[in-house]
Amino acid sequence: MNYENILAVVDDHILTITIDRPKKLNALNRDTIQELHECLKDAREDKDVKVVIITGSGEKAFVAGADISEFADYSPKEGKRLSADGQNKLFDYVANFPKPVIAAINGFALGGGLELAMAAHFRIASDNAKMGLPEVSLGVIPGYGGTQRLPQLVGKGRAMEMIMTANMIDANQALQYNLVNHVVELAELEDFCNEMAAKILKNSxxxxxxxxxxxxxxxxxxxxxxxxxxxxxxxxxxxxxxxxxxxxxxxxxxxxxxxx
CATH class of the missing domain: 1.10.12 (Lyase 2-enoyl-coa Hydratase; Chain  A, domain 2)
Known part of the structure; x- marks a missing residue:
């Protein structure tokens, strides 16, 4: 299937999905969320796909957040629907995916980007990565599972601090917080993730x-x-x-x- 916002390549049973909106720092809009859902839905049934790696195009960003221009004028009812649809189609779908999903965080993972990474089964970050949930600086809260998954990973106190201050943390701090499993140099990120996937593929x-x-x-x-x-x-x-x-x-x- 051809996509406009993502790239999907299968090699040696590993599906690599690259969010490909570099001019928008790979921000998630409705179309991208839908394409990710469709790609993962196909991968779920594809016997050749056994492990999934999700990353972003370029060296600046995994996903720099949601595309705010799409919902700046939403009503409370529309906002609630936006959150529910996104969680159902993508974030919960990834979290409960029956095949391993690895987030390869190359650069900024903010807002919906960090929420997508947290929905993955584990995370590997490049050394230039920066992560955060800055939603309160826009007058809203994380709506794609961030208030639930961040405390599970880093603890309640640190989650409260990160969300309330809207501050970003760097890759090494994310490793200290247990938000990511490994930190590697940007040039090594792809190979490291593929090596990790290869280890998984040896098992049942x-x-x-x-x-x-x-x-x-x-x-x-x-x-x-x-x-x-x-x-x-x-x-x-x-x-x-x-x-x-x-x-x-x-x-x-x-x-x-x-x-x-």
């Missing part, structure tokens, strides 16, 4: 899908993460991956997981 994608579901359950209201873990643990015993994994271990060879 069925098991990883179950692990994603179980981990996420701990952060969802009304769900008991331990119960979901038990359920997914039991489900794994019925997969061909489990048979292959245990057979390989017992026979002292490398597993070749069929992914089912």
């Amino acid at each position: 994608m069925c098991a990883i899908k179950g692990a994603i579901k179980a981990i996420n359950a701990n952060y969802e209201a009304g769900k008991n993460g331990f119960e979901i873990e038990i359920e997914e643990f039991g489900r794994a015993f019925g997969t061909e991956d489990f048979k292959e994994g245990t057979s390989a271990f017992l026979n002292k060879r490398k597993a070749d997981f069929p992914g089912k």
